[in-house]
Amino acid sequence: MNLRSAPLNQTIQEKCQESQLEDSDSYISRLINSDSLISVIIPVYNEENSIKDVIERIPNHRKYEIVIVDDGSTDNSVSKVKEINRDNIIILQHQKNLGYGAALITGFKNATGNIIVTLDSDGQHKPEEIEKMMEPILQNKADLVIGSRYLGNCDYKVPLLTRIGEYCVNICILTLFRQRIGNNQNGYRCFRKEILNLLSDNIYVGMGFTTEFLFECAHNDLKILEVPISLRPREHGTSYVDLLKIFKSILNCIAIYYFKRSKLKFNTSFMKHSINTILKILYRIKNPCQ
Ligand SMILES: Nc1nc2c(ncn2[C@@H]2O[C@H](COP(=O)(O)OP(=O)(O)OP(=O)(O)O)[C@@H](O)[C@H]2O)c(=O)[nH]1
Ligand SMILES: [Mg+2]
Secondary structure (H helix, E strand, C coil), X not given: CCHHHCCCCHHHXXXXXXXXXXXXHHHHHHHHHCCCCEEEEEEECCCCCCHHHHHHCCCCCXXXXXXXXXXXXXXXXXXXXXXXXXXXXXXXXXXXXXXXXXXXXXXXXXXXXXXXXXXXXXXXXXXXXXXXXXXXXXXXXCCEEEEECCCCCECCCCCXXXXXXXXXXXXXXXXXXXXXXXXXXXXXXXXXXXXXXXXXXXXXXXCCHHHHHHHHHHXXXXXXXEEECCECCCCCCXXXXXXXXXXXXXXXXXXXXXXXXXXXXXXXXXXXXXXXXXXXXXXXXXXXXX
C-alpha cells in the first residue's frame, strides 16, 4: 500500500485545510470536532522519578489515549503511572527488558488511535509540544514528523559524539534518500498509524530502532519533516544509550539501505552478522586485554 494513494481521513484534512490553524484554541476545538484519536506511546524503563510528571502534562482530553509500555522496569515506574487518576491510560508490560524499539512496537500494535505520537519518559521532551508535532500531519504536509532540538531551544548540551554521529547519519540520509534530518536520533515523533503498513519488519529492537525506522520511512519515500522542539537535560537517572551499539546499528542500516537502494539481492542477517564480526575484531585489536 502506498501512502500517497491511500484513502486518508478526508474529514481531518478538510477540517485542517479550512482552519489554517489560526490559533491554538481554534485548532484544538477543530481537532475535537474531527474523528481523530491521538495515541501517545511512551516507552518506559526505570523512570520512576519522571514518568508521572510526563503523563500529567499530556492534555487530559478524550481525544488522547496514553499508551505506557513498561519494558521490565525494576523500580516503581508502573506504580507511579497507576497513581494517576485518568481513564485514558493503557499500561502494557514486558516481563523482561526487551529494548526501546521492542517497547515502541508493542505500543504500535496496541494503539487504537489513527495518529501516533512517541515521546521519551525521562522528562527531556515537553508533552506540551505534542500539538506542534501534530500540525504538519494534520495539514498533510508530512508523513512523519521528528522533533528537532537543533531547530528549537535546547538547554541540553548534546554530547559531542552524538552530534558527530547525527551529522554522519544526516549525510547518509541525504545521499541515500535526498532528505535532510539533522536530529535523526530524536525519539519525539508523530505520524499517521497507517504508514506502519508500508514498512518492512525491523531488525533492531533496541535504540537502533530509531535509525532503522527513519531509513525505512525514507526508503518508502515518506515525507519527513523536522519541527523545532525544546529539550531539557535529564533531571533523574542516567542515559541508557550505548554508543558502541548505536554506532554498530547505524553502520548496519547504512549498508542494508545502500544495498536496498542499489536493488541488489542480499541477505540482511548475513550482512548484519558480517559487519558485527568485523567491528568485534577491530574492537579486540584496539583493546587486546578485554
Ligand atoms: N522501553 C524501553 N525504554 C527504554 C529503554 N532504554 C531506554 N528507554 C527509554 O527511552 C527513552 C530514551 O532513553 P535515553 O537513555 O534517555 O536516551 P536519549 O534520550 O536518546 O539519549 P540522551 O540524550 O543520552 O538522554 C527514555 O524514556 C527511556 O526510559 C529500554 O530498554 N526499554
Ligand atoms: Mg533521554
